[in-house]
Amino acid sequence: MADTLDLKASTDMLRTVSRSVIDQTDVLTDADLAIGDGDHGIGMRRGFEGALESLDATPPDSIENALKAVGTAILSKTGGAAGAIFGTLFRAGSKPLAGRDRLDGEGFAAFLETGLEAVLKRGGVTEGQKTMIDAIAPAARAARTSSGEGLPATVAAAAAASLEGVEATKNMIATTGKARSLGERSLGHPDPGAISVSLILKAMQDFTAKA
Amino acid sequence: MADTLDLKASTDMLRTVSRSVIDQTDVLTDADLAIGDGDHGIGMRRGFEGALESLDATPPDSIENALKAVGTAILSKTGGAAGAIFGTLFRAGSKPLAGRDRLDGEGFAAFLETGLEAVLKRGGVTEGQKTMIDAIAPAARAARTSSGEGLPATVAAAAAASLEGVEATKNMIATTGKARSLGERSLGHPDPGAISVSLILKAMQDFTAKA
Amino acid sequence: MANPKKILNDPKKVVAEMIDGLVLANDGRVRKLPDHAAIVRTDLPDSKVALLIGGGSGHEPLFHGFVGRNMGDGAACGQVFAAPAPDIIYEAAKAVHRGKGILFLYGNYAGDNMNFDIAAEMLEDDGIDVRTVRVTDDVAAAPPERTHDRRGIAGDIYMIKIVGGAASELDTLDEVERVARKAVANVRSIGVAVAAGSIPETGKLTFELADDEIEIGMGAHGEAGVARQKMKSADAVADELLQKLLSDLPFKAGDEVALLINNLGATTMMEMLIVNRRIRQILEREGIKVHRSDVGTWLTVQEMAGFSVTLMRLDDELKHYLDMPAESLGYSRM
Amino acid sequence: MANPKKILNDPKKVVAEMIDGLVLANDGRVRKLPDHAAIVRTDLPDSKVALLIGGGSGHEPLFHGFVGRNMGDGAACGQVFAAPAPDIIYEAAKAVHRGKGILFLYGNYAGDNMNFDIAAEMLEDDGIDVRTVRVTDDVAAAPPERTHDRRGIAGDIYMIKIVGGAASELDTLDEVERVARKAVANVRSIGVAVAAGSIPETGKLTFELADDEIEIGMGAHGEAGVARQKMKSADAVADELLQKLLSDLPFKAGDEVALLINNLGATTMMEMLIVNRRIRQILEREGIKVHRSDVGTWLTVQEMAGFSVTLMRLDDELKHYLDMPAESLGYSRM
Numbered sequence A, B: 001m002a003d004t005l006d007l008k009a010s011t012d013m014l015r016t017v018s019r020s021v022i023d024q025t026d027v028l029t030d031a032d033l034a035i036g037d038g039d040h041g042i043g044m045r046r047g048f049e050g051a052l053e054s055l056d057a058t059p060p061d062s063i064e065n066a067l068k069a070v071g072t073a074i075l076s077k078t079g080g081a082a083g084a085i086f087g088t089l090f091r092a093g094s095k096p097l098a099g100r101d102r103l104d105g106e107g108f109a110a111f112l113e114t115g116l117e118a119v120l121k122r123g124g125v126t127e128g129q130k131t132m133i134d135a136i137a138p139a140a141r142a143a144r145t146s147s148g149e150g151l152p153a154t155v156a157a158a159a160a161a162s163l164e165g166v167e168a169t170k171n172m173i174a175t176t177g178k179a180r181s182l183g184e185r186s187l188g189h190p191d192p193g194a195i196s197v198s199l200i201l202k203a204m205q206d207f208t209a210k211a
Numbered sequence C, D: 001m002a003n004p005k006k007i008l009n010d011p012k013k014v015v016a017e018m019i020d021g022l023v024l025a026n027d028g029r030v031r032k033l034p035d036h037a038a039i040v041r042t043d044l045p046d047s048k049v050a051l052l053i054g055g056g057s058g059h060e061p062l063f064h065g066f067v068g069r070n071m072g073d074g075a076a077c078g079q080v081f082a083a084p085a086p087d088i089i090y091e092a093a094k095a096v097h098r099g100k101g102i103l104f105l106y107g108n109y110a111g112d113n114m115n116f117d118i119a120a121e122m123l124e125d126d127g128i129d130v131r132t133v134r135v136t137d138d139v140a141a142a143p144p145e146r147t148h149d150r151r152g153i154a155g156d157i158y159m160i161k162i163v164g165g166a167a168s169e170l171d172t173l174d175e176v177e178r179v180a181r182k183a184v185a186n187v188r189s190i191g192v193a194v195a196a197g198s199i200p201e202t203g204k205l206t207f208e209l210a211d212d213e214i215e216i217g218m219g220a221h222g223e224a225g226v227a228r229q230k231m232k233s234a235d236a237v238a239d240e241l242l243q244k245l246l247s248d249l250p251f252k253a254g255d256e257v258a259l260l261i262n263n264l265g266a267t268t269m270m271e272m273l274i275v276n277r278r279i280r281q282i283l284e285r286e287g288i289k290v291h292r293s294d295v296g297t298w299l300t301v302q303e304m305a306g307f308s309v310t311l312m313r314l315d316d317e318l319k320h321y322l323d324m325p326a327e328s329l330g331y332s333r334m
Ligand SMILES: Nc1ncnc2c1ncn2[C@@H]1O[C@H](COP(=O)(O)OP(=O)(O)O)[C@@H](O)[C@H]1O
Pocket: A032, A036, A037, A038, A039, A040, A041, A043, A044, A079, A080, A081, A082, A083, A085, A119, A122, A123, A124, A125, A130, A131, A132, A133, A176, A177, A178, A191, A192, A193, A194, D081, D082, D083, D110, D111
């Protein structure tokens, strides 16, 4: 269990994350069928398939660019709300990693924080509106708190917080996106985008735990 | 059991026939669903509802005109192949009754024969093509043969022959109308229009047997 | 099999209510005859060869939605899937007649033929010149040597467009009839059905198809086609339809054609465009040039799912009439 | 619930194949950008304010079938029910730009808003003037005080028609934007669904309705409406939809409107015409004059059954642009 990841390991982690989200296509689609339009799974699959292709075609020369490549692929392949949001998360989140050749707990927390900030700005929603923000915001806070304890612990804390965030979205009434018009009918269902966040962080947790 | 019918009884018979066909709407529709487009029952209902209305609105002044009124109503209310065919049957068939104030066996046979002739001309098909002609033609022949035995016997003979005609259509391959393209798939199903002929003649038989 | 689910009032009154709604949707360009289910243009020129179209209802927007400038001058409307009665046709014909005779243009079905013929005889008794051209484009209905036994399906659309144009420009019934006969000799269609439609008044689907079955050559009232098959790919369906179409006329290298893909009701335009892609690949390979395409929903069979493909071989004259601007509820072109 | 039955090739490739078929169906009037899912007119004048439309695919003929003369100059196409990515929008915008700025016109959805905004920022970095008008006609989506939270549904059709006309005639982006804002402020729609559609790649219906249920206010991707109800008569449905529409703007006696009834996919035109009849009775009673009607299939949700009703209040300027001739695969008028 390494405390930090170098470029190669970081890139491998992103590959693992991609495959893991792709594997969960149906879970995400079904979640979106319940309160959205039923395309979240196939959208995320398109995005992360694009990420895998991009990482293979042009092996990134820095951790920053590895994250950015994933974001760019998502932004151009996923489409819909998720494409803009998750694309922005990775693209904006890559910036604090500029010039760093290892991913550590602090860098990971900065990735989530900066990504979150950009996502908040892009989407114009805040916590509590039943979106992926309700998974990513607690994850970013947890990562910051544990950022001194090494990358695996930081990621594990973020993943755990995001899962709680997913649970919390079940009790929220959607006030944005396609689920908005459901009103109270959205209660009891988790937000699909929040589930995606938790899947991404869980895959990162599993990877860093073994790396 | 009267040997002939006067104008009032003839008109009453046509009313009974109309109600009896209307009652069988679903039977005719289902027969047409099997090998046609499924509208024969509602078409015949429209026609005979129109006939009832017409007979009520303008009580006919002759047997000829009573038959003609039924034909005219069918022609203008039924539509489709059946409207033209059954409308023609009654309208053309009314002609030999001109000047007669009683319907007897001979007049009834002439009604069927003249109607049949007009229908053959209008439709351009012959016996054996799985149409109502395969019920009306044997009925006309049977009526002619028994025309000396009084109206009830004439009608009964026609009705029985038409039923055999319906049975015979089951073994015919349609070569005209909507069933044509079924080819061999039309085997086993009776022709809807032939069933209508048999229902009409059966209602006439029941009426004349009691009159 | 689930019950057809429709938003209707009294199922016995669908045709009357539909016609009222249709007239209103035309914004004054057509009217209904007071006592008959017939639609007539309000802006009919004083003198022209008249084009009367019509047939059973339930195929909306065909036929009564095809009345307008450079389209039909009037339409006689039957009940659902039932040819209009002779008196409707007769009155519609009288209303569109402008002294230069009338062309009857309709699909070749026993019911339509007989009812239109009866009306034609009545009009001839009145001294009005009537000619009849029946659309016989469905190659699934009979072999090439018996085209007179073929049904009229989506070829109706191009026929009305072309003959509507010809009846606006040409001066005599003879000439309009000549163009119509040329057009019908050059048009071929074939359909495929995926799911059945129903007649509102019976509430019953007109045929049954298993969940994984399609029927090639299905007619416009659910008449049997040429083959019931397992569901297959869009490309495979297109290949089969085109093979049947191309070999029929036959269409050959160097021909110029118009290509129409018609939605029978519930099929998505996405499917039809995907099929169009393959059809164009085949035509390209065969050296057949597409002068013009139309992909849309014109001849429907209630909620039937499926589509048909129509090819019409064109010469300069047919192109001219096909490309004229036209205006009607169901089909407009700049 | 039976499986959706569609004639397709690879469900993952539906959008790419659909676009190829769509370009071919346009007979040379549009082209596809070489590396992006975007459609652009081939006959774009040298100098004009550009109108870029777009959105998720699966709604054919909207949006990419609405590119043509006096309609959209180009369209950015997303995957099924997913807004197009920023790079598609960016490239489409570059391709339609003729030096006078670009109006982005699209339906108000989180995904579209964000992706088009990202593209707009990229274009502004290039020094290109971009304005955005979002269609927010669905009264079922939010109360009147929150129109900015409303979804864009069939109002898109009139918006593209009007803004397409304005962008052909008016000389500045300011002016075109002004017309677009006036139009969007005056358009209201509401839908009703009877059966669900499905996304080809998942093969799953996007919602479930019992055999005797309808949903008033259903969105264009199956988003929840305002009320799930038992099936009722066409007149009762029309009454409820009109009540919700009329009270919203509100439309009042003396207003002149355009009225559009849009098929969400599998509904029959017969049903829509019957509904039209009732709507016209209501409008007549309310003293609202119908300047123009459109009844047809434009914004679909795959095989969803149901329809929507759109009313747009008109002044002379809006009438002028709405009544201009127009030409595109999905919508043409003489
Ligand atoms: N404005 C927003 N800000 C943050 N996340 C959002 C926003 N709108 C939607 N999302 C997220 O996107 C997810 C939906 O993604 P997806 O289904 O792929 O897109 P679409 O809604 O366009 O179909 C939602 O579950 C939600 O988490």
